[in-house]
Amino acid sequence: MAARPKLHYPNGRGRMESVRWLLAAAGVEFDEEFLETKEQLHKLQDGNHLLFQQVPMVEIDGMKLVQTRSILHYIADKYHLFGKDLKERTLIDMYVEGTLDLLELIIMHPFLKPDDQQKEMVSMAQKAKIRYFPVFEKILRDHGQSFLVGNQLSLADVILLQTILALEEKIPNILSAFPFLQEYSVKISNIPTIKRFLEPGSKKKPPPDEIYFEEEFIETREQYEKLQNDGHLLFGQVPMVEIDGMVLMQTRAILSYLAAKYNLYGEDLKERVRIEMYAEGVADLSEMIMILPLCPPDQKDAKIALTKDKTTNRYFPAFEKVLKSHGQDYLVGNRLSRADIHLVELLYYVEELDPSLISNFPLLKALKTRISNLPTVKKFLQPGSQRKPPIDEKGLEEARKIFKF
C-alpha cells in the first residue's frame, strides 16, 4: 500500500489549507508534520528538503513537492479532479487562479496591521462581490450544472468552496446576492468527503484570527489585593485585560478596543457613533439587570418591576424600531458590529429575567436567532465554552468577600 502523503507546514491554514481541502475532497488520508519552531523549518531547509527553502512541502509518491499550485495540480491530476481533456483542464486552471487571487487576500488578512485590516476587509468583500462571484454565478446559471467544469467535481470547485466558506466566516451574508452560488456551495458542502472535512474533528484548521483567550480567575481577596498592590489596576478595579502588550482597564474602553481591532465598529465615523449609541443604551439596561441580585430584599420586587417596565417600554421598542426602519439583518451598516453582540447578550439576560418580555418584539427575536447562529457565537453559546452561568447566591457571597461590598 502506498504511503500516506505527509504535509509539512505550521498547524494553521495558510497556503497549506487548500492542499488539505483537496486531499480531503479526494478522500485521501494524510499525515501532518507541524512546524512549530524556526529550528524545525531550518532543519528542513538545511537538509535540502525544500527546493526554494519554503513550505508548503508535501511528501507524496516518493517526491518532496513544493509550490502550492504544483502540489494542487499533482493531486488534482492523480485523483481525477483536473478535467477530462486539455480544454477542461485549462478552464479549471483559470477558475482556480482567479479564486486563488481572492483567497490570497484572505490568507494575508491576519498579517495586516489592525488599522489596515478593516479597510482591507471592505475592499476584499467588494472584490468578491464585484469581480469574482459574478463570474462564477454566471457560469453556474448559464450551464445549469452542479459543478463548475464538465459536470463533475474538480479542483476548481474545491478551491471555490474553500474560499466562499473562508469569506463567509468574516462576512456572513457575502453570498446574499448570488442565489446560484448559495445553492452550489450547499451542494458541494454535502459531497460526503467534503462534508466529513467540514465536520468537527477533521484536519481542517480553524480561522487564523479566531480569538483564543485565557482567564485568570480572582478567587480570593488576597489575589485581588495582590493585583492592586502590584500596581496593575489603574483605578484599583477589575475587569483588567492584558492584550497586545497593554494592560487595559474600564469595561467600555476594553470593549471599544476589541471592537475596533476585530472590525466590529462600523465603516466610518457615522456608523461608529450609531454603534456606540446602541451599545450605551444596551449597557444602561444591562447594568440595571446586573445589579438586581445586589438589591436589598425589601426593594427587590419594585426594582424588578422597574427593570421590566424599562425593558418593554423604553429599550426594546427603540431597538425594534431601528431594525424596522432599515429592514436589515444587523443594527448598523448591514453587517455585524459590537452593537449586535451587546444587544443579543442583553436579550439572553432579559430572557433569564422573564422570557415573555420579548414576545411583542418579532424583529428582536429574529436578530437573536440570527446572531446566535453565527458560527463563532454559536460556539460560545454551547456548553463547555468560556461563557459564564448567571450568578447564584454562592457566587454572590464570594464576590462580596473579594470586593467588600
Ligand SMILES: N[C@@H](CCC(=O)N[C@@H](CS)C(=O)NCC(=O)O)C(=O)O
Ligand atoms: N509560491 C510559494 C510561496 C511559499 C511561501 O511563501 N511560503 C512561506 C510560508 S506560507 C515560507 O515558507 N516562508 C519562509 C521563507 O520564505 O523563508 C508557494 O505557493 O508555495
